[in-house]
């Protein structure tokens with residue numbers, strides 16, 4: 646699925662592409678995609694003629710603020726991508742939703758697994774919606790400080806790898822970024838969150854930002870497991886996948902110490918790591 650870097654890359658592109666545009670037509674192929682509305686036409690009517698004023702992100706949700714106090718909330722599920730198309734572009738077999746704009750151009754939501762979710766809700770109160778508040782911290786938000794992180798870690802008694810992929814603890818990292826963050830921090834995946842020195846917490850905090858910002862810079866990671874490759878708004882795959890140090894590289898040399906990367910299981914979660922330089 647899209648994790649924080651991919652969603653943030655998409656948000657930035659969408660901000661440039663659709664803010665100021667007014668919705669002309671909306672078509673929805675699968676009712677389930679907009680299932681929070683009782684009927685498909687309710688969703689379409691809520692978007693019809695609305696102007697997009699801002700594109701925000703909350704965890705892995707995209708929030709399109711519309712005029713007249715409404716917000717379109719979108720989650721891309723396991724394999725959804727959004728692409729920019731011409732207004733006349735044909736829908737592909739996996740296109741679930743098409744939105745065209747009065748000034749031309751269109752957005753297509755393409756999702757072979759049909760796990761994406763879209764709905765329109767009043768902007769007031771969107772942040773409190775159950776769907777958007779799974780409880781985890783958003784590491785790309787301004788409130789995510791080193792002190793807060795240290796406190797959250799100490800409040801749990803869990804293996805670091807299991808914790809970093811737990812959405813009730815931290816939002817949108819996923820398996821791949823969690824492995825890369827722990828390697829970058831030099832911390833073993835089975836280290837306990839409440840047994841870290843303050844120096845180790847700082848290393849983990851710093852590694853988290855380094856990995857996330859580098860991934861955003863590279864346009865995210867093309868999803869290796871997905872049926873269709875993950876691409877950005879313009880159909881380009883992200884390049885972070887060619888910068889991986891440990892994830893998916895079992896048996897290959899660790900870029901830091903040249904010993905082979907290993908794959909183990911920690912509390913039921915797989916972890917790629919270097920047993921020599923992650924202590």
Ligand SMILES: [Zn+2]
Pocket residue numbers: 899900901902903904919920921922923
């Ligand atoms: Zn190593």
